[in-house]
Amino acid sequence: xxxxxxxxxxxxxxxxxxxxxxxxxxxxxxxxxxxxxxxxxxxxxxxxxxxxxxxxxxxxxxxxxxxxxxxxxxxxxxxxxxxxxxxxxxxxxxxxxxxxxxxxxxxxxxxxxxxxxxxxxxxxxxxxxxxxxxxxxxxxxxxxxxxxxxxxxxxxxxxxxxxxxxxxxxxxxxxxxxxxxxxxxxxxxxxxxxxxxxxxxxxxxxxxxxxxxxxxxxxxxxxxxxxxxxxxx
Numbered sequence: 001x002x003x004x005x006x007x008x009x010x011x012x013x014x015x016x017x018x019x020x021x022x023x024x025x026x027x028x029x030x031x032x033x034x035x036x037x038x039x040x041x042x043x044x045x046x047x048x049x050x051x052x053x054x055x056x057x058x059x060x061x062x063x064x065x066x067x068x069x070x071x072x073x074x075x076x077x078x079x080x081x082x083x084x085x086x087x088x089x090x091x092x093x094x095x096x097x098x099x100x101x102x103x104x105x106x107x108x109x110x111x112x113x114x115x116x117x118x119x120x121x122x123x124x125x126x127x128x129x130x131x132x133x134x135x136x137x138x139x140x141x142x143x144x145x146x147x148x149x150x151x152x153x154x155x156x157x158x159x160x161x162x163x164x165x166x167x168x169x170x171x172x173x174x175x176x177x178x179x180x181x182x183x184x185x186x187x188x189x190x191x192x193x194x195x196x197x198x199x200x201x202x203x204x205x206x207x208x209x210x211x212x213x214x215x216x217x218x219x220x221x222x223x224x225x226x227x228x229x230x231x232x233x
Contacts, residue, residue: 001215005223010150010158012183014170015138017112019048025135026052032108032133037098039064039119041111046073048136049110055079066093067213088212089192090118103127112136114166138166142174151179158186159222163213165198172202189221 002009029052032038038061040046049055055077057063063079065071067088074082085092093099099107107123109132120130143151160183162168172180187206190196191213199207210221 028133035108
């Protein structure tokens, strides 16, 4: 998508994804998938769950996804009826009608350790019992020397597409100071107001908020802001 708009991408992955294929993870997933409501937090969680067992809807069961990408992954896995919020973050998910009145119900959460830390406490405050299944893990990795060198040498106008606060924290911890300074010269397209505030707190400027965390929406926000800046000149 970036190439179609004439841009290049510098990948600065802060982690790799590792499947939890062990008896504890499998038992946790079976319990979560037997709940009245099943909530899945990422496409990676869908892929990891499918690697452990097939996904099937039980009679009377409701399924929820944190965003459109996760909902699409669930449909490809055979769960055709999935509720997902227009606002693709924890707050949008928790505002869905099917997750408002949950007192006395059981909710299976298919996810990974870390991130989405607001979901479980919010559902528990509403009176739900949450069965958490951590089916994969994000293992922190350092950006490659080649990527760090490319970041240091970055001369073109740049945008940071930000869809995860945890990813940003790992990246800032892993990069050397001069690379962080180069990164902070980039403008930011953030996937939510919360991430926009987080970017500002971490020294970034020129921040815009995208409609969602989807790559197309992040790129649209960056392109629209760039076009507006050029017109003002």
